[in-house]
Amino acid sequence: MEAKKIDSRMYRSRTTAERRTERRGKLVEAAIEAFSSSGYRNSSIEQLCAMAGTSTRNFYEEFGSKEELLHALYDDINKRALGAVAAAIAAADPENPKARVGAGVTAYLASVTADVRLARIAHVESVGISADMEAHRQAALDAFAAIIKQEAERMAMARQAPTxxxxxxxxxxxxxxxxxAVTAATQGDGTASLKNVAAEATELMVAAILGPRH
Amino acid sequence: MEAKKIDSRMYRSRTTAERRTERRGKLVEAAIEAFSSSGYRNSSIEQLCAMAGTSTRNFYEEFGSKEELLHALYDDINKRALGAVAAAIAAADPENPKARVGAGVTAYLASVTADVRLARIAHVESVGISADMEAHRQAALDAFAAIIKQEAERMAMARQAPTxxxxxxxxxxxxxxxxxAVTAATQGDGTASLKNVAAEATELMVAAILGPRH
DNA sequence: GCAAATCGGTAAGGCTTATTACCAGTTTAT
DNA sequence: ATAAACTGGTAATAAGCCTTACCGATTTGC
Structure with a gap:
């Protein structure tokens, strides 16, 4: 009696799952545009729905609130960036610390600056929304810090860096x-080009981890 | 005809200027408490007035809007921090770069971590409020960066750092x-004590400015 | 002391926005 | 084919909050 057949019913030649993921995608894209241009707090749910070509009724089908949408969006951005970093580090020469660090940080910066809007959302619009969101954001920053710390300890273990x-x-x-990242995303020209910024970040990381004397 | 006698009239044994600065102070203090605990967006003007023991009528006498209050508060925090940094640098030995950098950064961190609420307001609650506020915040960050850049160039000029x-x-x-600063303010115990954090910041700055080889 | 001017609190108007109830359109089962 | 179930858009409900008009309280000038 309770069992519902999910994904079986069709509507306008589309299955439930198709319609849901499509709507979800449209809403997320609308949120990226709206949040980054008008700001999170100035973007109303109705506006997002109008941009996505859907209705408030369906919005609540996908997300419980505007904050939940931001939360999901933030996770998407971070997961992509973290994945890029992990892949870059894994592919780098384990014996060459500077190359590893450079590959990781460049992958991160490239991922974040590829779309200015995402950088703005991750680093500006997601700040100070609520206690929940703050805890989540802090956890994400901690995760990034943990990766860096782990890499540093790895170098120390290999006697490439002080313990x-x-x-x-x-x-x-x-x-x-x-x-x-914010600088590169907002004014990615000349001095603040991705190349220059990645080089600066790499130098700084190497200097910080390998120590002042090297 | 147009000339108004300002500050001359008394009310409840207080001059206009006295009442205004007192109210302003109470409102700012209320804002510090409310913004840092409930968050900027969740703090209504009515709440602030209730905490300050004044009325909305008087709020608008002092500030045009809630954002204007945040703006003033942000400026206060930054002005104090910048002043502390400038004083510390000026008092430090011009010949000893590491001492200069350490004095400056320690002064900043001490100023910011002295009151956790101020750190939270400056670095979390003030982010992404509006285009105006963002421009203002960016300008403040640029000012800090300019000081650091200037110090670095000073060292380069004295041949203590590469040009x-x-x-x-x-x-x-x-x-x-x-x-x-945020870490020290929110979890200023053990590892993240002011002393440790200041030392870390100093090391990093010296390493970054003086270069990897030194 | 009295009128004019100023000050400050209360309360209400008005706007924005989140949330949901309702109904029309669409599909499946019999 | 028709009823039952499901999907989705519109529109109304409701709450929160900024802003200001109003009016009593207080003070100054004459």
Whole structure:
């Protein structure tokens, strides 16, 4: 009696799952555009629905609230960036620390600056929304810091870097990379080109991890 | 005819200027508490007035809007921090670059972490409020970056650092210091104590400015 | 002391926006 | 083919909040 047949019913030649994912995609795309141009707080659900060509009724079918949509969007952006970094690091020469670091940070910056709107959403519009969102954002930053810390410890283990606590170094480097990412995304010309910014970030990370004397 | 006698009239044994500055102070203090605990967007003007023991009528006498209040508060925080940094740098030994950098960054971190609420307001609650506020915030970050850049160039001039473009380095360092400041403010115990954080920031800045080989 | 001017609190108007109830359109089962 | 079930758009409900008009309280000038 309770069992519902999901994904079986068709509507306008589309299955339920198709319609849902399509609507979800449209809403996310609308949110990317609206949040990055008008700002999260100035974007109303009705506006998002109008841009996505759907209705508020369906909005609540996909997301419980505007914040839930932002949450999902934030996760998408971060998952993509984290994946790019992990892949780049894995593909780099394990014996060459600078190359590893450079590959990872360049992958991150390339991922984030590819679409200015995403950088803005991740680093500006998602800040200070609510206690929940803040906790989530902090967790994401911690995850990035953990990756950096892990890489640093790996180098220390291989005697390429001094053995010490890299916790604060990692936090500082996350902040530095974030600042460079925003700069590259908003004014990615000349001095702040992706190439220059990636080089700067790499130098800074190497200097911070390998220590002042090297 | 048009000339108004300002500050002359008394009300409840207080002059106009006295009442205004007092109210302003109470409103700012209420805003610090409300913004940092409930968040900027969740704090209504009525709430602020209730906490400050005044009325909405008087709120608009002092500030044109809630955002204007945040703007003023943000400026206060930054002015104090910038002043502390400038004083610390001026008092430091011009010949000892690391001491200068350490004094400046320690002064900044001490100023910001002295009151957790201020750190939260400056680095979290003020982000992504509006186009105006964003421009203002960016300008403040640029000002900090300019100070760092100037110090770096000063060192290069004295042949204590290599001669190069420090623009991106300064931006990265501002981000790093911001990240450390937030960490110290929110979890300023053990590893993230003011002392440790200041030391980390100093090391990073010296390494970044003086170059990898030193 | 009295009128004119100023100050400040209350309360209501008006706008925006989230949320849901309702109904029309569409599909499946018998 | 028709009833039952499901899908989705419109529109109304409801709440929150900014803003200001109004009016009593207080003070100054004459």
């Amino acid at each position: 010490r606590d890299f916790s604060l170094t990692a936090i500082a480097l996350v902040g530095a990379i974030k600042g460079l | 190069r473009d420090f623009s991106l380095t300064a931006i990265a360092l501002v981000g790093a210091i911001k990240g450390l």
